[in-house]
Amino acid sequence: xxxxxxxxxxxxxxxxxxxxxxxxxxxxxxxxxxxxxxxxxxxxxxxxxxxxxxxxxxxxxxxxxxxxxxxxxxxxxxxxxxxxxxxxxxxxxxxxxxxxxxxxxxxxxxxxxxxxxxxxxxxxxxxxxxxxxxxxxxxxxxxxxxxxxxxxxxxxxxxxxxxxxxxxxxxxxxxxxxxxxxxxxxxxxxxxxxxxxxxxxxxxxx
Numbered sequence: 771x772x773x774x775x776x777x778x779x780x781x782x783x784x785x786x787x788x789x790x791x792x793x794x795x796x797x798x799x800x801x802x803x804x805x806x807x808x809x810x811x812x813x814x815x816x817x818x819x820x821x822x823x824x825x826x827x828x829x830x831x832x833x834x835x836x837x838x839x840x841x842x843x844x845x846x847x848x849x850x851x852x853x854x855x856x857x858x859x860x861x862x863x864x865x866x867x868x869x870x871x872x873x874x875x876x877x878x879x880x881x882x883x884x885x886x887x888x889x890x891x892x893x894x895x896x897x898x899x900x901x902x903x904x905x906x907x908x909x910x911x912x913x914x915x916x917x918x919x920x921x922x923x924x925x926x927x928x929x930x931x932x933x934x935x936x937x938x939x940x941x942x943x944x945x946x947x948x949x950x951x952x953x954x955x956x957x958x959x960x961x962x963x964x965x966x967x968x969x970x971x972x973x974x975x976x
Contacts (some may be wrong), residue, residue, distance in 0.1 A: 794822040797957045814954055828863055831900035837881045839897050843887035844920060850961070854878040855891040856971045865902035873931030873947070876971040878955050880923035880963065888917070894963050905931055905950050913952035924955030 795818035802809040802817070809818065856876040864871050875895045880884075898911045913927045928951045937944045956963045 771862070784971065794825055795819045798822065807951065814976070828861070828900055829902065831897045832896045834900075835895070836897075836919060839893045840890050840919060843890045844884050845887070846883060847885045848883070849881055849885060850923070851859040852878055852880055852966060852970070853859060853885060854967065854970055855888055858892050858895045860895050860899040860931075862899040862903045862905075862908065862931075864933060867935040867939070868902070869934040869938065871903075871905060871931045871933040871935070871948075873929060875912065876926075876928045876930075876967075877912065877916070878926040878957070878967045878970075880925075882921060882923050884920055884922075886920055891916075905929055905933075905948055909950040909952045913954050917954050922955065924960070924963060925952070926954075926957035926964065927952040928968075928971065 794929055798818040798821045799809045801852045802814060807814060809815070854876065855878075856874075858875040858877065859872075860875055861870055861872045863869070877891050877895065894912055894915055898908050898915075909927050909929045916922070916925045928949065930949050932947055936946055953964060957967060958964075
C-alpha cells in the first residue's frame with residue numbers, strides 16, 4: 771500500500787532531523803556552547819560546518835585501503851639496491867587529544883624483483899596519517915603495508931614529528947620532537963643495510 775505524500779514528507783523530515791542530530795557539525799555547535807561561546811555570532815556561525823569538512827578530510831584514511839592506494843603500481847624490475855623516499859611531509863591527529871602532530875617520514879626498502887611507484891609511497895604515508903593515530907603505530911603500519919604487498923628483502927621507516935599535544939599543553943615543550951622507527955627484514959638483521967639507510971637520510975652538511 772502506497773504511503774500518503776504527507777506521511778512520506780514527515781518521514782523524510784524525521785530522517786533528516788536524525789541525520790542532522792548525528793552530524794559532526796551539530797555536536798561541534800553544542801561543544802561551542804559548552805565552553806561558554808555563542809555559536810550564532812558572526813565569526814562562529816559557519817565554524818561547525820567548516821570543522822566537519824576539515825575533520826572528515828583529516829580522517830579520510832579510514833575510507834581507503836592499501837590496494838586502492840597502490841592501484842596495482844608494483845612493477846617487475848631487475849633492481850636490488852635500496853630505494854628511499856625521504857622527507858615525506860605529513861599531518862596527523864593524536865588519538866589521545868585530537869590535536870595535530872606533523873613532520874616527515876623517511877621510507878626505504880630493498881626490492882626483491884618488484885618495485886613500487888614512488889608516488890604510492892607518499893600516498894601510503896598519507897593514508898595512515900589521515901586517521902586518529904599514535905606515531906608508533908603509524909610507523910609500523912607503513913612498514914607492514916610495504917612488506918605485505920611488495921615482499922621486499924627488507925623495509926626501513928623513520929618518522930620525525932612534532933606533537934601539539936606536547937607543545938600546546940602538558941609539558942609545553944615547543945622544541946621537542948619524537949622519532950620512531952620500524953625495521954623489517956634486512957634493515958633489522960643487517961647492520962650495514964641499516965647504517966646505509968641512516969646515512970642517506972641525514973641532512974648533508976654544507
